[in-house]
Amino acid sequence: MVNKELIMLPGPTNVPERVLYAMIQPMISHRGAEFHKIYSEIEDNLKYVFQTENDVFVLSSSGTGGVECVVSNLVNRGEKVIVPIFGVFSKRLAEAVRRRGGIPVEVDLPLGTTPKSHHIKEVVEREADAKAVFIVYNETSTGVVVRELPDIVKIAKEKNMLTVVDAVSALGGDKLPVDEWEVDICMAGSQKCLACPPGLSMISVKQNAWEKIEKTENKPFYFDLTLMREYAAKKETPFTPAIPLFYALNEALKMMREEGLERSIERHKRCAEAFYSAIEAYGMTIYPKEKETRSNTVIAVNIPEKVDDSLVRRIMQDKYKVVIGGGMDKLKGKIFRIGNMGKVTLAEVVMTLSALGNALKDVGCHVNIEAGLEAAIKVFDH
Amino acid sequence: MVNKELIMLPGPTNVPERVLYAMIQPMISHRGAEFHKIYSEIEDNLKYVFQTENDVFVLSSSGTGGVECVVSNLVNRGEKVIVPIFGVFSKRLAEAVRRRGGIPVEVDLPLGTTPKSHHIKEVVEREADAKAVFIVYNETSTGVVVRELPDIVKIAKEKNMLTVVDAVSALGGDKLPVDEWEVDICMAGSQKCLACPPGLSMISVKQNAWEKIEKTENKPFYFDLTLMREYAAKKETPFTPAIPLFYALNEALKMMREEGLERSIERHKRCAEAFYSAIEAYGMTIYPKEKETRSNTVIAVNIPEKVDDSLVRRIMQDKYKVVIGGGMDKLKGKIFRIGNMGKVTLAEVVMTLSALGNALKDVGCHVNIEAGLEAAIKVFDH
Numbered sequence: 110m111v112n113k114e115l116i117m118l119p120g121p122t123n124v125p126e127r128v129l130y131a132m133i134q135p136m137i138s139h140r141g142a143e144f145h146k147i148y149s150e151i152e153d154n155l156k157y158v159f160q161t162e163n164d165v166f167v168l169s170s171s172g173t174g175g176v177e178c179v180v181s182n183l184v185n186r187g188e189k190v191i192v193p194i195f196g197v198f199s200k201r202l203a204e205a206v207r208r209r210g211g212i213p214v215e216v217d218l219p220l221g222t223t224p225k226s227h228h229i230k231e232v233v234e235r236e237a238d239a240k241a242v243f244i245v246y247n248e249t250s251t252g253v254v255v256r257e258l259p260d261i262v263k264i265a266k267e268k269n270m271l272t273v274v275d276a277v278s279a280l281g282g283d284k285l286p287v288d289e290w291e292v293d294i295c296m297a298g299s300q301k302c303l304a305c306p307p308g309l310s311m312i313s314v315k316q317n318a319w320e321k322i323e324k325t326e327n328k329p330f331y332f333d334l335t336l337m338r339e340y341a342a343k344k345e346t347p348f349t350p351a352i353p354l355f356y357a358l359n360e361a362l363k364m365m366r367e368e369g370l371e372r373s374i375e376r377h378k379r380c381a382e383a384f385y386s387a388i389e390a391y392g393m394t395i396y397p398k399e400k401e402t403r404s405n406t407v408i409a410v411n412i413p414e415k416v417d418d419s420l421v422r423r424i425m426q427d428k429y430k431v432v433i434g435g436g437m438d439k440l441k442g443k444i445f446r447i448g449n450m451g452k453v454t455l456a457e458v459v460m461t462l463s464a465l466g467n468a469l470k471d472v473g474c475h476v477n478i479e480a481g482l483e484a485a486i487k488v489f490d491h
Numbered sequence: 492m493v494n495k496e497l498i499m500l501p502g503p504t505n506v507p508e509r510v511l512y513a514m515i516q517p518m519i520s521h522r523g524a525e526f527h528k529i530y531s532e533i534e535d536n537l538k539y540v541f542q543t544e545n546d547v548f549v550l551s552s553s554g555t556g557g558v559e560c561v562v563s564n565l566v567n568r569g570e571k572v573i574v575p576i577f578g579v580f581s582k583r584l585a586e587a588v589r590r591r592g593g594i595p596v597e598v599d600l601p602l603g604t605t606p607k608s609h610h611i612k613e614v615v616e617r618e619a620d621a622k623a624v625f626i627v628y629n630e631t632s633t634g635v636v637v638r639e640l641p642d643i644v645k646i647a648k649e650k651n652m653l654t655v656v657d658a659v660s661a662l663g664g665d666k667l668p669v670d671e672w673e674v675d676i677c678m679a680g681s682q683k684c685l686a687c688p689p690g691l692s693m694i695s696v697k698q699n700a701w702e703k704i705e706k707t708e709n710k711p712f713y714f715d716l717t718l719m720r721e722y723a724a725k726k727e728t729p730f731t732p733a734i735p736l737f738y739a740l741n742e743a744l745k746m747m748r749e750e751g752l753e754r755s756i757e758r759h760k761r762c763a764e765a766f767y768s769a770i771e772a773y774g775m776t777i778y779p780k781e782k783e784t785r786s787n788t789v790i791a792v793n794i795p796e797k798v799d800d801s802l803v804r805r806i807m808q809d810k811y812k813v814v815i816g817g818g819m820d821k822l823k824g825k826i827f828r829i830g831n832m833g834k835v836t837l838a839e840v841v842m843t844l845s846a847l848g849n850a851l852k853d854v855g856c857h858v859n860i861e862a863g864l865e866a867a868i869k870v871f872d873h
Contacts, residue, residue, distance in 0.1 A: 353514060
């Protein structure tokens with residue numbers, strides 16, 4: 110085959126050649142002028158993508174490292190934080206708090222739904238001594254997005270609680286104006302909508318979060334945000350950064366700037382709509398219970414009865430060269446997850462849908478491929 | 492200039508094109524067969540480089556992240572560990588222990604010297620309740636190596652204490668047979684003697700260390716070694732790995748295997764000898780106090796009186812295109828640090844010495860360049 114496989118996973122995503130090739134540059138000193146320049150460019154463009162004037166940092170770690178960083182800079186032993194639980198990644202947030210010695214006040218919600226502002230209102234009133242609300246914005250494991258996030262931040266703020274948002278799988282692919290929504294801390298990952306390779310996480314920190322962070326005891330060393338702030342003043346990282354990934358991120362952010370954040374979000378949204386229309390035209394059903402909470406970036410689809418998840422995905426990969434994800438944890442074997450992130454366009458949507466439809470046919474589950482593809486393409490026509 | 496700058500920093504080092512270009516491969520699923528193959532190859536070759544049958548892991552973080560991982564998997568609140576202090580990186584070890592809530596029993600040694608077995612014997616006897624000895628094998632900040640490490644491990648073992656070795660700047664460039672010396676935990680970094688880009692750390696864990704780790708409370712999430720062991724069984728990492736750096740590490744380890752570990756160490760040693768001979772022929776002095784503890788991988792040289800450190804290094808970089816390091820912390824402005832790591836040969840040694848000699852001349856500090864280069868080349872002749 111001439112082309113490489115099309116990676117439609119919920120991260121990592123396909124990386125454009127411009128970004129890949131940016132890594133092929135000689136090593137430099139991470140304490141020298143060349144690195145300072147790269148750092149400054151990344152910082153500027155990250156502020157653009159986060160839509161913030163807050164401090165922003167890049168960590169040499171994957172998204173979960175970013176989560177661990179925030180938890181261990183903010184949570185003291187015995188402190189409560191509120192964590193709505195509605196999938197694997199929100200569970201991980203709670204787990205990170207627990208391991209830190211904090212007390213996650215878990216708000217359990219049915220899988221496939223999202224926390225609403227009334228859930229949060231009720232719990233912040235009951236748990237008035239909680240320090241913060243830790244919330245996953247886009248649950249990669251169930252394909253939902255928390256559309257009421259702006260209200261949730263307001264409710265937390267009224268009770269003097271911080272809001273910490275895990276936006277790992279959303280930043281650049283869905284709306285998240287950090288300053289406008291007054292998000293105190295926001296975390297993102299390199300390998301999702303920015304179409305950069307995995308290995309970096311990015312964090313924004315607002316002034317009122319700094320006031321809490323400065324008072325946190327037993328902060329870690331590698332993940333110490335105050336140390337990162339100190340070094341950021343000279344456009345450096347406290348410890349040796351993953352230089353090739355910084356080269357890649359710099360290029361990926363430049364591409365995002367060239368396209369424009371709004372256009373990037375609009376493109377993700379349109380591709381998502383095309384996926385959802387086509388899936389329904391296939392006669393299949395979408396996993397999230399409420400239409401308005403369907404994610405822009407992760408398309409979660411119920412697997413038709415008697416269809417073997419791993420067989421279908423194997424055929425998609427081996428025969429049609431398209432890779433999608435399966436369900437995680439309790440949803441294993443129950444849903445497909447299509448990553449709709451990064452440089453996705455009509456072409457990738459159609460290739461993926463066609464591979465899915467054909468693989469389903471191959472296992473004896475007939476879907477109306479023509480109707481599905483037509484529905485997808487139509488979304489791009491208006 | 493045709494050539495890029497020659498990076499003779501104590502990490503990152505020059506990365507061979509084979510390793511750089513290995514990063515230009517499409518993204519893959521980190522839960523799929525292709526990644527499993529890469530993981531297995533890396534695991535095999537890491538065991539070869541560590542000379543161990545112990546479990547080995549690769550973390551998507553820099554060397555300091557590896558240190559933080561080990562500290563937070565091993566040290567409970569209020570537990571003592573012994574840490575000989577003889578430079579910036581041993582101080583960092585103690586700081587990581589302190590931040591974790593542990594008690595570092597610091598053994599202060601003069602800068603430029605190394606801990607000897609009698610220092611450790613005295614302190615393990617006095618502090619019988621300490622859990623482990625945490626020791627930097629090769630102090631990157633002062634250019635020394637702990638030649639008595641095998642004895643130190645034995646002394647700790649007699650008192651039932653673990654030995655944790657920070658070998659970030661030594662592995663592959665100096666002797667460190669983990670199993671033969673019975674090192675319980677050993678940490679290394681990608682960007683030093685393996686000539687890989689920065690961004691990964693590697694850790695080996697022996698069975699008796701596992702017994703302690705399993706009992707540690709409040710282990711972190713991103714850095715949980717037991718979770719890494721669980722995923723290693725299926726040749727995966729718990730969280731999304733920095734895929735391009737895994738490609739690079741795999742290639743770098745293959746190159747190490749092709750050369751052979753012993754030959755790599757021998758090459759580093761010979762280049763170091765050439766540096767030391769030449770520096771002395773220049774009429775300059777070596778920073779480490781004792782000849783037998785001079786590092787194979789970091790050449791620390793006293794800056795002649797009245798010579799401006801940053802001016803010399805600027806001239807070396809701008810005019811002669813060779814980058815070396817300066818002193819850290821208390822040694823800032825007092826020593827040069829030449830990284831002698833990765834794919835160094837006679838050619839790089841001579842280029843670096845020539846650039847150093849000429850830059851010194853440019854600032855009015857005359858050294859006998861011819862005698863120095865002759866002394867260096869002679870080391871390669873026998």
